[in-house]
Amino acid sequence: MNILVQTERLYAFAIRRTVLASVLDVTPRRVVVQRLDAHLRGSIRGSRIQSFASSSKSLSASQLDTHPTVTPWPDDPPSAIEANPTVEEQPTRPTKPQLPQSCPGCGALTQEVESEQAGYYSRSRRVVRQYLKKQRQAHTEAEKDVTGEDRDHEDEWQPTGSQVVAEVEQTAKVPLCDRCHELVHNFRGHSIAHPSIHDIADSIAESPFRRNHIYHVVDAADFPMSFVPDLFSKLTLAKPRSQNRRSQHDFSSKPTLSFIITRSDLLGSTKEMVDTMMAYFTKVLRDTLGRTGKDMRLGNIHLVSAKRGWWTKEIKEDIWERGGGNWMVGKVNVGKSNLFEVLFPKGSGERAPVYAKLRKEQLEQAQKESQEPAVDAEKILEEDSLLPPAQPEVPFPVMPIVSSLPGTTASPIRLPFGNHKGELIDLPGLDRGNLEDYVKQEHKLDLVMTHRNEVEQHIIKAGQSLILGGGLIRITPQLDVNDLSTTVLAYPFTPLRAHVTSTEKAIELQLQQRESGIESIMVEDAGTHMASVGTLELSTDVTKARAGPLLRSGVPATKLPFRVYATDVLVEGMGWIELVCQVRRKAVHQPASSVVGHSETSDQDPPPTNTDSGFAPFSQQSPLEPEKTFQFPQVEAFSPKGKHISQRPCLEAWIRWTEGRMAKDASKMKRPRKAMASIVKGSRGR
Known part of the structure; x- marks a missing residue:
């Protein structure tokens, strides 16, 4: 009877201690029950019960007001002690919910000071509030893990609070900053340096x-x-x-x-x-x-x-x-x-095991870091570092x-x-020029060529010019006014609207000195900054591609009495204009004497040539063949400050585009097959 009475007292004291531990957030209730069961298996003997009862009477009221450390029971197995940490081994409290360290859309560091700058987050936005709400819920779960809330009947493993925070950070969609939000949804924003x-x-x-x-x-x-x-x-x-x-x-x-x-x-x-x-x-x-x-x-x-x-x-x-x-x-x-x-x-199907292993390692790493003192993330960033921290690694x-x-x-x-x-x-993009500074605000987003437009052929005659964007770019061919047979074909591969007009009107439109029905995308003072880019030569020989159908098989293009030259005039960030000109062969090859302007009736002696000095065996030019000068067709381009224009060899994009289109149109022009009903009806009449 004495042993039974002491056992009942032992259970009563264990219940009191369990309640005390739960109130003081010292040890969960299930930990005390586990220790009590482990102790009772070997402590029914009277000596151990008496020692335990005598030690329990020493618990004073002053000790109840403090947060005592629960010491191991006398006969606790080592595995039970290691599996259930004491108060000193419990993890620290997790960090409070906070905004992302940097914007995933533009890479700018998060800030809440300058609302017009990149990286600014407004906490009143719905997306930001939802993101912080998920962070707050994860923070609550982590707090429960630290304070030791009741987790009865937990037979299988479940992630701790710190692991929940890490998992939420991976699955939660990181919101964009206010600047990126305006760019995506309202197409409004400002450039950075x-x-x-x-x-x-x-x-x-x-x-x-x-x-x-x-x-x-x-x-x-x-x-x-x-x-x-x-x-x-x-x-x-x-x-x-x-x-x-x-x-x-x-x-x-x-x-x-x-x-x-x-x-x-x-x-x-x-x-x-x-x-x-x-x-x-x-x-x-x-x-x-x-x-x-x-x-x-x-x-x-x-x-x-x-x-x-x-x-x-x-x-x-x-x-x-x-x-x-x-x-x-x-x-x-x-x-x-x-x-x-x-x-x-x-992430893909083949690499799913890699990311599953990665997720497990990240959760384990987050659990280890949660047991260390929390460090402010702002102290980790170095002020002189040019690289921001990397984004959290997630599959998508x-x-x-x-x-x-x-x-x-x-x-x-x-x-x-x-x-x-x-x-x-x-990395941020390097400077590409300031051509958009001369364009109105409502047309700046239209400067970039995003898709292939319908390209039209424009014929530029002598005394005419091609203008783009209402005068932003002007191209004037240098043709002979008396020779009306020579023209220049232009194919603008740009998002800007092209228009052919007389050179006088084109100059006035570009200088903003003439009102016209042509829509202009230039700002008010852009006309005062216009200057000549220089003279561009059409030096790419495209005779074989342009005049190929005129030749029989095996006949070279040199047999033709004309040549076709072309070039691509590049507009910075907007595309290119393909220029093509057909000239006579005699205008291409001329002796050097005709270019200099020397005549046989002149009183002055002709200038010395290489033929007077004798024959040079390894020279590039022979005395039997006079030097020939190639006079390629030329155009002059005008743009703001004479910049943003360049040149490259002709890509022949117009010929490539029209090859498939002409074959498709030719198939449509075929005469349709005659209906079989009319043939059957005619055979019956016979």
Whole structure:
């Protein structure tokens, strides 16, 4: 009877201690019950019960007011003590809900001071309130885990509060800042200050990866105008391989380089048509590189389209296999952010186990970090660091926004992949010119060529000019007024509206000195900044492509009595204008004497020539063949401050576009098959 009485007293004391522990947030109720069961299995003997009863009587009222530490029971097994931590081993309280560290759309660091700047978050927005609500719910779960709320009947594993916070951060969609929100939904916003190429080089120098690769993104619409010169020296890149077949790889720790010519869907309607232009772009790029690209092995050029998905899968696989830092460098509005979304290796069916393992490791890491003292995230960021912190790694992160506004990306956007195997970094765009400063605010978003427009043929005669945008760009051919047979054909591949008028009216329209029904997109004082770009020559011979149907099979184009020359006039960020002119053959090849203007009746002696000095065996010109001067057709272009205009060899885009269209139209012009009913009816009458 004595043992039974002591056992009942023991249970009564255990219940009192359990209530005390739950009130003081010391140990959960189930922990005390587990310890009591473990103790009773070996403590029915009288000696242990008496020692326990005597020790329990020493509990005073002063000790109840404090937060005592629950000591292990005398006969607790070591496994039970290790599995149930004491008060000192309990995790600290999690951090309170807060806004994201940086905006996923533009990369700017979060701030709540300047509402007009990038990275500003308004807590009154619905999306931001929902994001903070999820963070608050996760914070509440974490608080329950720290305070030791009742978790009875938990046989299987469940994530703790810190793990819930980590999981919510991964699954919750990170909201955009107010500036990105206005750009996406209302098409309103302002540009940021564009960085220089030296700032880009300093950012790449702070890369946390040993292996880095740079993708130089160039726009196909005004290629090679968006090319950044001297990129190898300014970014301190690895030496490229030469065309020599014995050239060795330079195993250097410096970053390597690849060229991506994006928005190739503006060049043609099919992938096969665009692939035929690869040799043209390689040649133009080699000429643009100068002496550096003379012997360079240009096997790292990619002609892609993010809109159509042309040749993007191969680059994505290269990024996944290479890992490390992958940097996208280029000027503004060349399509970096749009290409970024396509090239980023998102979660897929084949890589699902990788992300499942990654999620488990991140939850375990979050649980370990929750047991350490909380550190303010703002103290981790270095003030002199040019790289913001990387975004949390998730299978499907929020991608950078795509906008026609120049300078949308405010700061480098780092998205890790493959359990931090590598990162894809979208850098802010370099300055591309200030042509939009001379355009009205309502027309600035229309300056970028986003799709292939219907191109019309414009015939420019002598004394006429072609104007774009109501006078923003003017092209005047230098033709002989007396020779009305020579004309220039213009094909504007730009989003600007083209119009042909007399040169006098075109000058007045460009200088804003004449009212006309032609819509102008220029601001009020833009006419005072107009200047001549210079004289551009139509030097690309396209006779074979233009006059091919006039020749029999096997007859060369040199037999024709005329030549057809063309060129592409580039407008910065807007596209190009293809100019074509047909001239007589005798006007092309003229002796040097006729150009100088010397006549046989002149009293002055003719100037000395190379023929007077004798025959030079290895000279480029022979005494039997007089020097010939090629007088190519010429045009003069005018633009704000004489800038934003360039030239490249003719791509012959009009011929490529019309080949398939003419075949399709020819099939429509065929006479339809005669109805069978009329044939049967006629045979019966016979």
